[in-house]
Amino acid sequence: MVAASTGHSVTLVDTSDDILKKAVKGIEGSLKRVVKKKFADKPEAGEEFVQKVLQNVSTSTDAGSAAQGADLVLEAIVENLKIKQDLFSGLDKLAPAHTIFASNTSSLPISDIASSTNRLDRFGGLHFFNPVPMMKLVEVIGTSATSQETFDSLLNFSKMLGKTPVSCKDTPGFIVNRLLVPYIVEAIRLHERGHGSKEDIDIAMKLGAGYPMGPFELSDYVGLDTMKFIMDGWNEKDPDNPLFAPSEMVNKLVAEGKYGKKTGEGFYKYK
Numbered sequence: 001m002v003a004a005s006t007g008h009s010v011t012l013v014d015t016s017d018d019i020l021k022k023a024v025k026g027i028e029g030s031l032k033r034v035v036k037k038k039f040a041d042k043p044e045a046g047e048e049f050v051q052k053v054l055q056n057v058s059t060s061t062d063a064g065s066a067a068q069g070a071d072l073v074l075e076a077i078v079e080n081l082k083i084k085q086d087l088f089s090g091l092d093k094l095a096p097a098h099t100i101f102a103s104n105t106s107s108l109p110i111s112d113i114a115s116s117t118n119r120l121d122r123f124g125g126l127h128f129f130n131p132v133p134m135m136k137l138v139e140v141i142g143t144s145a146t147s148q149e150t151f152d153s154l155l156n157f158s159k160m161l162g163k164t165p166v167s168c169k170d171t172p173g174f175i176v177n178r179l180l181v182p183y184i185v186e187a188i189r190l191h192e193r194g195h196g197s198k199e200d201i202d203i204a205m206k207l208g209a210g211y212p213m214g215p216f217e218l219s220d221y222v223g224l225d226t227m228k229f230i231m232d233g234w235n236e237k238d239p240d241n242p243l244f245a246p247s248e249m250v251n252k253l254v255a256e257g258k259y260g261k262k263t264g265e266g267f268y269k270y271k
């Protein structure tokens with residue numbers, strides 16, 4: 001949506017036409033939300049903008065053929081190293097030589113994902129934040145093998161999207177998640193110890209620290225499955241770090257399929 005809104009031609013790839021249809025509907029809904037304010041006194045111009053942006057988005061279930069015509073491949077699939085590596089290793093054989101590959105991974109090392117390809121110099125990370133149309137930040141990640149030219153292209157692309165990029169090393173969680181995820185899990189631990197209700201902790205961090213959402217609201221928003229995946233991965237690599245220790249409460253909720261907003265229930269219930 002953001003790339004299409006800034007004049008880029010985008011092919012959105014997913015595993016089924018049904019999911020793609022839902023995704024395009026989601027983009028349309030989100031665009032309408034943005035346009036409502038931006039074109040408040042010119043609704044017709046707003047509708048024209050929505051249609052123009054949607055024309056920049058085509059969809060496909062064939063990642064290989066989509067990559068053949070792409071300058072940039074941005075992957076945002078499931079947080080599973082093997083699945084990401086398989087995808088990129090296949091695309092590496094099909095995409096033109098100049099095509100840059102980037103991952104939107106929340107927590108996996110970019111160099112591990114890139115190792116499945118023969119374009120280590122044209123591989124980096126572009127990490128966006130939810131909700132992407134509103135959040136201004138993009139983390140741009142370079143590995144030790146990413147060329148300066150590739151890194152500069154990713155920085156420039158982020159600016160062309162109207163975002164503010166920051167440069168990150170390929171370290172666990174980059175900048176934001178390395179600080180945000182341990183903070184959220186510390187809040188959950190505080191609650192597990194009986195030292196504060198979810199509601200009070202959320203209110204405290206909103207009104208006392210100026211955060212737009214409290215840690216429980218935010219983890220429901222990000223998804224408890226994603227949070228758990230990030231924590232488990234770091235815990236496996238650095239088991240002595242108490243910041244990465246698992247939370248029983250999160251494990252239980254995830255085991256019950258309560259992932260947060262997207263499943264209708266996490267720490268809180270949603271309609």
Ligand code: 3HC
Nearest residue numbers: 030033034037106128129130131133134177212213218222
């Ligand atoms: N698409 C388009 N616009 C959206 C939107 C969406 N999905 N979600 C919200 N908006 C817009 C609304 O239209 C509204 O625009 P307006 O101010 O121009 O009218 C604006 O955002 C505010 O929305 P609301 O009034 O509905 O609600 P809030 O004022 O509470 O803002 C929020 C919602 C922007 C989500 C805010 O609560 C927020 O910033 N929360 C924190 C989000 C955050 O921390 N994200 C990072 C998560 S970590 C992550 O993503 C990394 C990953 O790797 C895990």
